[in-house]
Amino acid sequence: QVTLLESGGGSVQSGESLRLSCVGSGFAFQWHGLAWFRQAPGKGREVISCISSADDSTYYSDSVKGRFTISRDNAKNTVYLQMNNLTPEDTGVYYCAAEVMGGCLRVSEESVYNYWGQGIQVTVSA
Numbered sequence: 275q276v277t278l279l280e281s282g283g284g285s286v287q288s289g290e291s292l293r294l295s296c297v298g299s300g301f302a303f304q305w306h307g308l309a310w311f312r313q314a315p316g317k318g319r320e321v322i323s324c325i326s327s328a329d330d331s332t333y334y335s336d337s338v339k340g341r342f343t344i345s346r347d348n349a350k351n352t353v354y355l356q357m358n359n360l361t362p363e364d365t366g367v368y369y370c371a372a373e374v375m376g377g378c379l380r381v382s383e384e385s386v387y388n389y390w391g392q393g394i395q396v397t398v399s400a
Contacts, residue, residue, distance in 0.1 A: 276300035276389050278370050283394035286360055290398075294355040296370030296391055304348040306372040306388070309381060310355045313393075314366040319384070323355060327376035337363070360398045367393040 282294040294310070309324040323344040324333040332344055343356040353370055371387035380386050 278372060278389055278391035280368065280370055280391045280394040283368060283396045285397040285399065288361055288398055288400050290360055291356070291358045292360065292396060294357065294368055294370075294394065294396075296353045296355075298351045298353075298370075298372060298389070301372065301389060303351040303372070305376055306374055307376045307378045308344075308346055308353040309371045309373065309378065309387065310344065310353075311369040311371060311384075312364075312366045313369070314363070317366075319369065321381045324378035324381045325353065326378045331378065333378050333381050357396075360396075362398050362400050364396060365398050366396060368396055369393045 277300055278296055278298050280296045286292055305327050307326050310322050311319045312322050313319040322335045322338045325344045325346050341359045346353045370391040372389040373387045
């Protein structure tokens with residue numbers, strides 16, 4: 275059974291930090307590209323970061339570039355999202371996703387992602 279399980283969400287004040295973790299199981303984690311998506315209240319889901327399987331190259335959306343850092347630990351089957359200087363605009367449900375192509379080349383296309391976590395809430399108050 276394939277699972278992706280997010281943790282580390284919660285409620286924080288503007289300017290604070292959180293680190294999200296996502297543990298995968300049941301599939302070849304090390305060969306998959308790994309992404310974080312965010313769905314803000316009343317909006318569609320958007321990709322905010324991705325890390326490739328081959329060389330750990332990364333992608334960040336403009337909205338999080340310079341504040342968020344994605345990393346992976348294949349030995350632990352875990353992908354992380356370090357979120358610094360959070361603002362209320364970062365509020366939403368965060369999802370991790372895995373794509374077998376591995377290269378984060380079509381990051382915004384949800385159809386390329388084979389596996390999804392259930393999502394975790396992050397709330398940032400002013």
